[in-house]
Amino acid sequence: xxxDANDLNKLAAKRRVHIIAVIAVAVIAIxxxxxxxxxxxxxxxxxxxxxxxxxxVMGGWFIIGDVYIVLLPYKHRTIHxxxxxxxxxxxxxxxxxxxxxxxxxxxxxxxEIMLDxxxxxxxxxxxxxxxxxxxxxxxxxRLTVAGRYITDCEAQNGD
Amino acid sequence: xxxxxxxxxxxxxxxxxxxxxxxxxxxxxxxxxGMRTAYRxxxxxxxxxxxxxxxxxxxxxxxxxxxxDYLFDVKINYCTALNNFxxxxxxxxxxxxxxxxxxxxxxxxxxxxxxxAYFLPLTTEFVSANFxxxxxxxxxxxxxxxxxxxxxxxxSGNGEFITFTDxxxxxxxYAFFGRHTVHLGQYVNTKxxxxxxxxxxxxITVEEK
Numbered sequence: 507x508x509x510d511a512n513d514l515n516k517l518a519a520k521r522r523v524h525i526i527a528v529i530a531v532a533v534i535a536i537x538x539x540x541x542x543x544x545x546x547x548x549x550x551x552x553x554x555x556x557x558x559x560x561x562x563v564m565g566g567w568f569i570i571g572d573v574y575i576v577l578l579p580y581k582h583r584t585i586h587x588x589x590x591x592x593x594x595x596x597x598x599x600x601x602x603x604x605x606x607x608x609x610x611x612x613x614x615x616x617x618e619i620m621l622d623x624x625x626x627x628x629x630x631x632x633x634x635x636x637x638x639x640x641x642x643x644x645x646x647x648r649l650t651v652a653g654r655y656i657t658d659c660e661a662q663n664g665d
Numbered sequence: 666x667x668x669x670x671x672x673x674x675x676x677x678x679x680x681x682x683x684x685x686x687x688x689x690x691x692x693x694x695x696x697x698x699g700m701r702t703a704y705r706x707x708x709x710x711x712x713x714x715x716x717x718x719x720x721x722x723x724x725x726x727x728x729x730x731x732x733x734d735y736l737f738d739v740k741i742n743y744c745t746a747l748n749n750f751x752x753x754x755x756x757x758x759x760x761x762x763x764x765x766x767x768x769x770x771x772x773x774x775x776x777x778x779x780x781x782a783y784f785l786p787l788t789t790e791f792v793s794a795n796f797x798x799x800x801x802x803x804x805x806x807x808x809x810x811x812x813x814x815x816x817x818x819x820x821s822g823n824g825e826f827i828t829f830t831d832x833x834x835x836x837x838x839y840a841f842f843g844r845h846t847v848h849l850g851q852y853v854n855t856k857x858x859x860x861x862x863x864x865x866x867x868x869i870t871v872e873e874k
Contacts, residue, residue, distance in 0.1 A: 543697060546701055559690060567683055
């Protein structure tokens with residue numbers, strides 16, 4: 507199974523770690539700047555100013571990046587996993603026609619898998635957060651899907 | 666690779682936030698460190714000199730050897746374009762806006778308005794106690810300045826760093842003290858007397874008591 511109830515716990519744990527990291531970086535950067543400010547005088551003013559600027563800018567960039575990449579999408583990812591887990595599962599069988607990496611939304615990217623089934627070509631999505639697709643173009647597969655999202659994949663090449 | 670490049674793409678999509686943060690952080694640091702390391706009022710002496718020529722570096726270096734311990738910086742602004750109204754006026758405005766501690770001016774550049782607005786009135790006791798029997802500049806019956814160059818006598822011990830005359834331009838010069846200076850010791854209720862030292866060591870040859 508690609509989606510697991512445990513994923514929510516993993517996501518929450520990851521979020522906690524990143525929140526701690528963000529707070530730690532903020533505290534260290536501010537503490538370093540305060541110390542540099544305390545020890546700054548007329549003679550070392552330029553060096554201290556440059557050092558404090560570098561620390562504050564880099565620390566801020568780290569925090570902005572972490573918040574934007576990990577913390578802001580958290581709610582969206584949680585809702586996505588919950589939705590997929592709660593939805594009724596169906597199966598689809600066919601041959602993989604193409605695989606393409608696409609952006610689904612601001613917070614989510616996925617591999618678009620076009621499956622050639624008896625009912626025609628159907629589009630499914632493989633969430634990139636759970637890894638790369640384990641199928642290749644030309645493979646015959648049986649997919650378990652919730653909505654458009656693939657929750658399980660089984661190769662059927664031997665049939 | 667795709668996940669990494671996806672994150673990189675997302676970060677690049679908010680490049681302006683990174684730039685804004687860098688600018689804000691640098692400005693904040695410069696401001697805070699500037700405030701922290703700025704010279705306090707008593708740590709800097711600001712002098713404005715209007716004369717034919719001024720060797721500011723030499724003057725500063727010499728004073729730094731005799732300066733009081735609490736003084737860290739001597740800033741000497743000067744104007745030698747005495748006949749150019751615009752240049753002189755710009756220098757004068759800068760000096761008064763900055764609030765110089767000492768002004769050294771030729772007679773023709775002194776006015777009652779300037780005395781009243783920018784210079785500290787002095788007492789005869791203060792002048793005689795610190796500068797001996799030097800001539801003074803009076804305006805509206807108040808003493809404002811002490812003479813540092815006598816056009817009839819010429820430079821004495823004070824001509825080392827300032828050229829007061831070029832022959833054609835020959836006037837008396839006076840030193841005035843800024844209205845808000847803290848460098849006049851007891852006279853302004855402080856323990857800092859760098860302005861007195863500057864004038865007595867570099868501009869007037871005061872006999873040691």
